[in-house]
Amino acid sequence: MESVIRDPSLAPEGHRKIEWAAAHSPVLAAVRERYLKDGTFEDLGVAVALPVEAKTAYLAVVLAEVGARVSVAAPLPSVVQDDVAAALAERGVAVFANSEGSPEDADRWMELALEAATSAGEAVLIDDRAGLTRIAHTTRRRLLAHLRGASEETTSGVVRLRAMEAEGVLEFPVLAANDARCKHLFDNRYGTGQSTLTALMQSTNLMLGGKRVVVLGYGWCGKGIARYAAGLGARVTVCEVDPVRGLEAYADGFDVLPALEAAGVGEVFITATGNLHVLGEEHFGRMRDGAILANAGGVDVEIDVSWLRATAEEVYEVRRHVEEFVMPDGRRLRLVGGGMVVNLTAGDGHPVEIMDLTFAIQALCAHHLANRAASMEAGLHPLPPELDEEVARLKLEAVGMGVDSLTEEQRRFLAGWRE
Numbered sequence: 116m117e118s119v120i121r122d123p124s125l126a127p128e129g130h131r132k133i134e135w136a137a138a139h140s141p142v143l144a145a146v147r148e149r150y151l152k153d154g155t156f157e158d159l160g161v162a163v164a165l166p167v168e169a170k171t172a173y174l175a176v177v178l179a180e181v182g183a184r185v186s187v188a189a190p191l192p193s194v195v196q197d198d199v200a201a202a203l204a205e206r207g208v209a210v211f212a213n214s215e216g217s218p219e220d221a222d223r224w225m226e227l228a229l230e231a232a233t234s235a236g237e238a239v240l241i242d243d244r245a246g247l248t249r250i251a252h253t254t255r256r257r258l259l260a261h262l263r264g265a266s267e268e269t270t271s272g273v274v275r276l277r278a279m280e281a282e283g284v285l286e287f288p289v290l291a292a293n294d295a296r297c298k299h300l301f302d303n304r305y306g307t308g309q310s311t312l313t314a315l316m317q318s319t320n321l322m323l324g325g326k327r328v329v330v331l332g333y334g335w336c337g338k339g340i341a342r343y344a345a346g347l348g349a350r351v352t353v354c355e356v357d358p359v360r361g362l363e364a365y366a367d368g369f370d371v372l373p374a375l376e377a378a379g380v381g382e383v384f385i386t387a388t389g390n391l392h393v394l395g396e397e398h399f400g401r402m403r404d405g406a407i408l409a410n411a412g413g414v415d416v417e418i419d420v421s422w423l424r425a426t427a428e429e430v431y432e433v434r435r436h437v438e439e440f441v442m443p444d445g446r447r448l449r450l451v452g453g454g455m456v457v458n459l460t461a462g463d464g465h466p467v468e469i470m471d472l473t474f475a476i477q478a479l480c481a482h483h484l485a486n487r488a489a490s491m492e493a494g495l496h497p498l499p500p501e502l503d504e505e506v507a508r509l510k511l512e513a514v515g516m517g518v519d520s521l522t523e524e525q526r527r528f529l530a531g532w533r534e
């Protein structure tokens with residue numbers, strides 16, 4: 116199937132970016148050598164919906180190298196790097212991604228990726244926020260019979276899939292890649308921590324030291340963001356709805372306040388909840404002139420950007436990726452990355468070494484599904500813990516470190532109760 120990309124002539128820069136990602140991804144390379152070359156992927160389709168950038172491209176290249184019929188769609192135009200899309204298409208992968216497309220185009224791209232992956236047989240899905248799964252259960256139901264199952268990248272996708280499972284409408288097995296320890300402990304926490312602050316600092320060119328930074332949500336992502344902001348010298352306040360997580364933030368050394376109180380305090384606000392309208396009209400009304408807003412969560416409605424657009428007297432781009440909203444009372448609120456996932460819309464995404472772990476997990480999920488889906492029930496499943504541990508072991512090996520194994524005596528001691 117013909118790829119849908121912006122400009123094939125951008126490919127040379129995309130190839131360089133992919134090579135850089137490959138050079139820093141020892142874990143995925145080891146997984147390829149030890150697991151993926153066993154013939155599982157020969158003539159199997161793999162449809163991928165993920166931000167189209169160099170690390171995703173390297174995952175697609177690895178899967179294609181071991182024989183898969185790979186198609187890649189962007190879940191949003193704003194998470195597409197056109198040079199990488201062009202390079203990937205040149206390497207024979209079916210790519211449906213154009214940074215200048217519309218959100219409606221993204222649904223079409225995911226449909227095309229599903230069609231391409233199932234064009235000559237069965238397929239598995241590597242999904243982000245359950246986009247491909249949603250389409251397979253709505254506008255492309257006729258493809259369901261060709262899909263063995265899916266693997267889900269992010270927390271908000273797992274939340275959505277749980278809702279599908281609870282309604283009894285999820286028709287194939289899904290592995291919750293996000294819930295593997297080698298995924299969320301590193302990707303959600305350190306990856307989001309580093310890449311969100313890098314994107315904020317790069318796009319605003321402002322200093323974080325001394326600034327009052329409000330982090331909304333103290334889950335894995337929020338913890339990482341708060342920790343990196345504090346490391347840069349920011350004065351961090353956390354907002355939560357879960358009192359235990361609020362208390363955890365307090366014990367970690369942060370102030371904890373209800374969001375309406377924090378609204379009047381903060382200079383920078385970063386949402387990471389996966390929830391709707393965490394910052395809305397009432398919060399905006401209390402913010403100081405010049406407040407900076409960004410969303411690192413996986414949904415683009417955490418900050419009520421529609422209300423801001425409808426209410427502001429003027430909106431203009433003050434810097435690349437930074438919009439200034441002039442409110443009716445003259446205050447200016449500054450939104451980074453359009454309220455979408457800021458580390459990808461205004462940055463390069465997570466560090467390569469982090470995505471190396473995540474995509475090693477994803478590759479093992481796809482491999483596991485390809486071989487075992489027939490014996491798995493429809494619904495959400497965890498990645499077998501031994502595969503999770505294998506990824507950690509491979510990474511430790513790659514950095515010249517290692518852990519011990521329990522002795523037989525220790526194993527017996529831990530399993531017993533009489534002694």
Ligand SMILES: NC(=O)c1ccc[n+]([C@@H]2O[C@H](COP(=O)([O-])OP(=O)(O)OC[C@H]3O[C@@H](n4cnc5c(N)ncnc54)[C@H](O)[C@@H]3O)[C@@H](O)[C@H]2O)c1
Nearest residue numbers: 269270271332334335336355356357388389390411412413
């Ligand atoms: N930017 C990235 O690259 C990236 C990486 C991983 C995950 N994500 C996304 O980030 C979001 C958070 O992921 P996570 O793994 O941290 O999830 P999580 O479930 O660990 O944490 C979310 C936290 O938000 C809190 N919360 C919910 N509603 C709230 C509200 N109204 N106000 C304050 N707090 C609220 C919850 O109590 C919870 O503690 C998800 O949408 C996920 O898909 C983004």
Ligand SMILES: N[C@@H](CCSC[C@H]1O[C@@H](n2cnc3c(=O)[nH]cnc32)[C@H](O)[C@@H]1O)C(=O)O
Nearest residue numbers: 166171190244268269302413456463464465
């Ligand atoms: N694309 C989604 C949001 C993604 S949530 C964030 C997920 O993106 C993943 N991610 C973060 N950085 C990168 C990257 O650089 N490449 C590919 N995926 C990434 C990360 O694993 C996380 O679970 C949407 O807006 O609809």
